[in-house]
Structure formats: C-alpha cells, structure tokens
Amino acid sequence: VAFGKPLSEQSVMLERVAEARIAIDQARLLVLKAADAMDKLGNKAALAEIAMIKVAAPNMLCRVLDLAIQAHGGAGVTEDFGLAAAYASARALRIVDGPDEVHRNQIAKLELRKYRVAEAKRAVERPQVNAA
Ligand SMILES: Cc1cc2nc3c(=O)[nH]c(=O)nc-3n(C[C@H](O)[C@H](O)[C@H](O)COP(=O)(O)OP(=O)(O)OC[C@H]3O[C@@H](n4cnc5c(N)ncnc54)[C@H](O)[C@@H]3O)c2cc1C
Numbered sequence: 001v002a003f004g005k006p007l008s009e010q011s012v013m014l015e016r017v018a019e020a021r022i023a024i025d026q027a028r029l030l031v032l033k034a035a036d037a038m039d040k041l042g043n044k045a046a047l048a049e050i051a052m053i054k055v056a057a058p059n060m061l062c063r064v065l066d067l068a069i070q071a072h073g074g075a076g077v078t079e080d081f082g083l084a085a086a087y088a089s090a091r092a093l094r095i096v097d098g099p100d101e102v103h104r105n106q107i108a109k110l111e112l113r114k115y116r117v118a119e120a121k122r123a124v125e126r127p128q129v130n131a132a
Contacts, residue, residue: 007071016071020064027053027060048110051103058093059100065090 007013034049043050065087069076077084094100 013071016067020067023060023063027057030056048107051106051110054097054103055100055107058090061090062087062094 001007002010008017030049031053034046034053037046037049065083069083069087072081072083075081079085
C-alpha cells in the first residue's frame with residue numbers, strides 16, 4: 001500500500017503491468033517466429049530471427065525485472081525476493097552469447113542486404129539506354 005491505495009490499483013503500476021505483459025508477449029512471439037523459421041528453413045536462413053531474439057529476449061527480461069524491482073521499492077534490491085539476483089543474471093545474457101551491439105550489427109547488415117539485392121535486380125531488369 002502506498003498513498004492509501006494498494007499498489008495494484010495505482011495507475012502507474014497498471015501501466016507497468018501492461019507494459020510488461022506487452023513486452024513478454026512480443027518477445028515470445030519473436031521466439032516462436034525464430035523457432036518456426038529454424039524448423040522450416042534451417043538455421044542459416046533464420047540468422048536474422050535468431051539474432052533478433054538474442055537482443056529482444058534479454059532486453060525484455062531486464063526491463064520487466066527492473067519494473068518488478070521498482071514496484072518492490074527497497075525490498076526489490078535485497079536478497080528477500082531474488083529480483084536483484086535475477087536482474088544480474090538477465091543482464092549477463094546481454095553479453096554472454098555476444099554483446100547486443102554485435103547482434104544488432106548483424107541484423108542491420110542482413111536487413112540492408114535485402115535492399116542491395118533488390119536494387120541489383122532492378123538494375124539488371126532496367127532497359128539499357130543506348131548511349132550512342
Ligand atoms: C557469464 C558469462 C558466460 C560466458 N560463457 C561463454 C561461453 O560459454 N562460451 C564462450 O565462447 N564465451 C562465453 N562468454 C564470453 C562472451 O561471449 C564474451 O564476454 C562476449 O562475447 C563479449 O566479449 P568480451 O567480454 O571480450 O567484451 P568485448 O568484446 O571487449 O566487448 C566489450 C563491449 O564492447 C562493445 N562491442 C564489442 N564488440 C562490438 C562490435 N562489434 N560493435 C559494437 N560494439 C561492440 C559492447 O558494448 C561490448 O559489451 C561468457 C561471458 C559471460 C559474462
């Protein structure tokens with residue numbers, strides 16, 4: 001209870017619960033998309049999806065745990081609830097399998113490659129203007 005009302009009735013907490021639910025479900029759907037692509041197309045074809053979940057899932061986890069710690073106030077950073085320890089583990093996941101930056105670079109390169117390939121195709125198909 002804070003300011004005479006249970007935390008679960010405070011609009012800021014409702015906002016955060018909603019934010020956490022949206023973030024968790026977004027990450028889950030991206031994981032399912034990656035797993036589906038790995039199953040149906042193979043790991044090589046699913047490179048972008050794999051890199052995306054390596055960034056999205058640990059970042060989501062850090063954000064949700066951060067919100068939970070904040071909701072618990074000072075107790076959130078003690079050993080009583082395990083949230084601080086969970087945050088430390090989640091934070092390590094943004095480094096363990098390669099830092100976020102490396103995965104983001106890979107995602108961006110794969111994204112830009114699509115447009116380079118499309119542009120190269122258009123250039124081949126474009127009618128050649130006779131310079132003479
Ligand atoms: C708990 C834990 C478990 C681990 N387990 C394993 C394991 O089982 N097997 C294994 O092989 N390794 C493992 N590692 C090592 C892990 O893969 C490396 O820590 C990680 O790749 C980062 O390398 P680094 O620590 O040398 O940091 P650096 O490469 O020095 O990077 C430091 C920082 O520089 C930035 N950076 C680095 N590269 C780039 C880039 N290309 N573009 C932009 N910014 C960049 C990032 O912010 C990064 O966090 C583990 C690490 C931890 C912490």
